[in-house]
Amino acid sequence: MEADWSFEGGRPCLDLVNTLRDRLFGGRELLTDTGALADWLLAAGLLGNRPRVRAAELLAARELREAIDRLLTTPRPSNADTRLLNDTAAGTELLPPRLHRRPDGTLRRETPRPREPVRTALAAVAADAIELATSEIRVRICAGEDCALRFVDSSPKRNRQWCSMARCGNRAKARAHYQRHRQ
Numbered sequence: 001m002e003a004d005w006s007f008e009g010g011r012p013c014l015d016l017v018n019t020l021r022d023r024l025f026g027g028r029e030l031l032t033d034t035g036a037l038a039d040w041l042l043a044a045g046l047l048g049n050r051p052r053v054r055a056a057e058l059l060a061a062r063e064l065r066e067a068i069d070r071l072l073t074t075p076r077p078s079n080a081d082t083r084l085l086n087d088t089a090a091g092t093e094l095l096p097p098r099l100h101r102r103p104d105g106t107l108r109r110e111t112p113r114p115r116e117p118v119r120t121a122l123a124a125v126a127a128d129a130i131e132l133a134t135s136e137i138r139v140r141i142c143a144g145e146d147c148a149l150r151f152v153d154s155s156p157k158r159n160r161q162w163c164s165m166a167r168c169g170n171r172a173k174a175r176a177h178y179q180r181h182r183q
Ligand SMILES: [Zn+2]
Pocket: 142, 143, 144, 147, 148, 149, 162, 163, 164, 167, 168
């Protein structure tokens, strides 16, 4: 089955939030199992290799996702959510790249691999959410009537309404067109 990922949130933290689809109708889980989270982390470009995901990491990813959503879409986020974001962001093992100089003078870059790649990837998502939550950028919710995907609007006129034209924009346009012609 082709995964129904959406990477149109404009931020990694919103792309994670959007892995719970149909939020207006109780939610449809796309991170259905550890394999789905492994696929998502790879497709999101957060890891270069498909990781082996533990069950606890899947639960952590879902908890992080909902904390991020509350943090970004409710006026007064809870202490528990801010703590969860901070703790997750602190889990990074990301080390700076190292330069190696070969005897012939050419250079090679070595990027240390984290021993806990999933934890490190989730830390990057949490850090992204912290940055977004404290920025001037507002998170918007798709105007598609049954959609509710989250995104940041970086269009030149700041008038983006849809998560994507393909998913919701064209449908809304078709509906408006139909209604105009029925009258
Ligand atoms: Zn939408």
